[in-house]
Amino acid sequence: xxxxxxxxxxxxxxxxxxxxxxxxxxxxxxxxxxxxxxxxxxxxxxxxxxxxxxxxxxxxxxxxxxxxxxxxxxxxxxxxxxxxxxxxxxxxxxxxxxxxxxxxxxxxxxxxxxxxxxxxxxxxxxxxxxxxxxxxxxxxxxxxxxxxxxxxxxxxxxxxxxxxxxxxxxxxxxxxxxxxxxxxxxxxxxxxxxxxxxxxxxxxxxxxxxxxxxxxxxxxxxxxxxxxxxxxxxxxxxxxxxxxxxxxxxxxxxxxxxxxxxxxxxxxxxxxxxxxxxxxxxxxxxxxxxxxxxxxxxxxxxxxxxxxxxxxxxxxxxxx
Amino acid sequence: xxxxxxxxxxxxxxxxxxxxxxxxxxxxxxxxxxxxxxxxxxxxxxxxxxxxxxxxxxxxxxxxxxxxxxxxxxxxxxxxxxxxxxxxxxxxxxxxxxxxxxxxxxxxxxxxxxxxxxxxxxxxxxxxxxxxxxxxxxxxxxxxxxxxxxxxxxxxxxxxxxxxxxxxxxxxxxxxxxxxxxxxxxxxxxxxxxxxxxxxxxxxxxxxxxxxxxxxxxxxxxxxxxxxxxxxxxxxxxxxxxxxxxxxxxxxxxxxxxxxxxxxxxxxxxxxxxxxxx
Numbered sequence: 001x002x003x004x005x006x007x008x009x010x011x012x013x014x015x016x017x018x019x020x021x022x023x024x025x026x027x028x029x030x031x032x033x034x035x036x037x038x039x040x041x042x043x044x045x046x047x048x049x050x051x052x053x054x055x056x057x058x059x060x061x062x063x064x065x066x067x068x069x070x071x072x073x074x075x076x077x078x079x080x081x082x083x084x085x086x087x088x089x090x091x092x093x094x095x096x097x098x099x100x101x102x103x104x105x106x107x108x109x110x111x112x113x114x115x116x117x118x119x120x121x122x123x124x125x126x127x128x129x130x131x132x133x134x135x136x137x138x139x140x141x142x143x144x145x146x147x148x149x150x151x152x153x154x155x156x157x158x159x160x161x162x163x164x165x166x167x168x169x170x171x172x173x174x175x176x177x178x179x180x181x182x183x184x185x186x187x188x189x190x191x192x193x194x195x196x197x198x199x200x201x202x203x204x205x206x207x208x209x210x211x212x213x214x215x216x217x218x219x220x221x222x223x224x225x226x227x228x229x230x231x232x233x234x235x236x237x238x239x240x241x242x243x244x245x246x247x248x249x250x251x252x253x254x255x256x257x258x259x260x261x262x263x264x265x266x267x268x269x270x271x272x273x274x275x276x277x278x279x280x281x282x283x284x285x286x287x288x289x290x291x292x293x294x295x296x297x298x299x300x301x302x303x304x305x306x307x308x309x310x311x312x313x314x315x316x317x318x319x320x
Numbered sequence: 321x322x323x324x325x326x327x328x329x330x331x332x333x334x335x336x337x338x339x340x341x342x343x344x345x346x347x348x349x350x351x352x353x354x355x356x357x358x359x360x361x362x363x364x365x366x367x368x369x370x371x372x373x374x375x376x377x378x379x380x381x382x383x384x385x386x387x388x389x390x391x392x393x394x395x396x397x398x399x400x401x402x403x404x405x406x407x408x409x410x411x412x413x414x415x416x417x418x419x420x421x422x423x424x425x426x427x428x429x430x431x432x433x434x435x436x437x438x439x440x441x442x443x444x445x446x447x448x449x450x451x452x453x454x455x456x457x458x459x460x461x462x463x464x465x466x467x468x469x470x471x472x473x474x475x476x477x478x479x480x481x482x483x484x485x486x487x488x489x490x491x492x493x494x495x496x497x498x499x500x501x502x503x504x505x506x507x508x509x510x511x512x513x514x515x516x517x518x519x520x521x522x523x524x525x526x527x528x529x530x531x532x533x534x535x536x537x538x539x540x541x542x543x544x545x546x547x548x549x550x551x552x553x554x555x556x557x558x559x560x561x562x563x564x565x566x567x568x569x570x571x572x573x574x575x576x577x578x579x580x581x582x583x584x585x586x587x588x589x590x591x592x593x594x595x596x597x598x
Contacts, residue, residue, distance in 0.1 A: 038456070
């Protein structure tokens with residue numbers, strides 16, 4: 001992706017909502033009449049998923065606060081010697097540092113809009129217990145074999161891909177391609193293309209669990225509504241204590257604000273993980289394409305290096 | 321056919337009529353192709369080959385597979401050559417490399433490693449792929465390894481970087497979608513070790529014959545491996561099941577024992593038991 005974009009200043013999402021209503025007649029449309037969502041986007045943001053506790057129920061920062069947050073986010077901090085971050089490759093060597101990429105500016109204090117405190121609902125006792133089991137297993141066996149490593153390190157799936165699709169540390173590019181009966185949402189990392197059928201009613205086919213669930217979409221006016229269930233039961237979503245349940249439900253709503261921006265809203269409902277459903281939204285902003293191929297598995301040096309390092313530690317009588 | 325014709329000759333007066341009927345039906349078929357708003361053939365759908373090209377592009381008898389322990393499940397099904405002229409025109413050194421690949425196919429075939437297959441192999445693997453045809457570009461999403469590529473219909477440019485699925489510039493020649501693919505990593509073309517280098521240029525041609533069949537051709541130019549360009553061809557069939565959709569085949573985890581098994585704790589313990597260094 002083009003690494004030289006500075007962030008662009010956008011109005012607040014509250015203002016954008018009124019723009020949406022005003023510009024409805026001027027939205028770019030497909031040859032079959034629906035708003036065109038197609039293009040290359042970034043969802044890189046400086047807005048945290050969860051609101052800092054001290055902000056309470058305050059949804060928006062002041063201009064001064066937002067600018068200060070932006071400055072902090074764009075400041076490159078020195079890594080501490082002896083930490084994992086310190087021996088990691090330099091993100092700015094590869095155009096991956098936040099300050100090198102187009103980042104959507106916002107006054108929002110959190111991506112989460114519901115519950116009102118902008119924070120994830122409390123985890124269920126069941127999820128906490130499951131999470132504890134997983135951590136205990138990993139502490140003992142986490143380096144035994146490739147299968148004990150995380151799904152992202154194994155290049156199988158990255159949690160931010162969702163649904164819900166959430167911003168992550170880098171490579172936040174998304175490509176949307178649409179035909180009359182399908183829409184594809186392709187995350188740069190790790191080249192996962194969700195092909196979503198557009199239908200009048202929910203599909204009836206009995207499908208096996210899928211890594212990103214099975215989705216279907218429908219148009220409600222100019223908003224594309226996507227419903228997803230049938231997850232793998234193996235992916236722990238961002239901020240969750242344990243993997244999302246197979247029959248969890250996610251609803252996404254995508255609408256075009258103007259030629260440059262899409263609004264992405266979502267609601268997650270997994271009663272095994274959280275005491276209540278939670279919702280959020282953010283803005284995706286157009287970027288210059290293309291999105292390059294993220295060949296995670298083909299170039300996976302980290303996984304074998306971690307395992308061989310673990311074996312070397314064990315050969316010296318240590319525990320990785 | 322010749323024998324049957326001579327035993328039952330077609331009456332001369334009817335022959336021209338038969339030809340005319342064929343032409344009419346071909347014309348009707350062309351008109352009945354599903355088309356997009358801009359009049360191009362509508363290639364949207366899930367497509368898959370019904371052949372054994374992924375086992376071997378050239379003619380091959382049924383044989384024992386690379387992993388005997390799988391019994392008949394791992395056997396190679398027979399198939400005719402899909403290469404025009406029958407054989408791939410390797411340069412001598414490349415032919416030797418192909419033979420070596422064959423010997424090492426159980427562990428060295430990029431398919432076994434779950435690497436993205438590149439072109440043209442992605443098209444004829446025994447897994448479906450979906451064409452999503454927009455008002456402009458197209459996207460091809462492959463079940464195997466979740467490979468995906470964009471067909472750039474207007475942003476034509478040289479491949480900006482090398483990649484597994486390459487850079488695709490597409491255009492229409494009449495009703496045929498022609499795609500030039502460059503910037504591909506070196507890759508195998510089938511399970512028998514046929515291969516091409518990162519120098520290759522692949523010209524694909526997708527011609528819809530009727531709503532359910534696409535004629536697929538790919539011409540491969542690679543002067544470092546082949547003495548001349550060569551072409552493979554085969555039909556692609558549309559999945560017509562109601563609610564047909566691509567399902568996950570994220571095979572990275574199925575390749576972990578092959579790729580990383582020697583680095584596991586168990587493998588180290590086995591090595592120690594055998595008196596070897598891990």
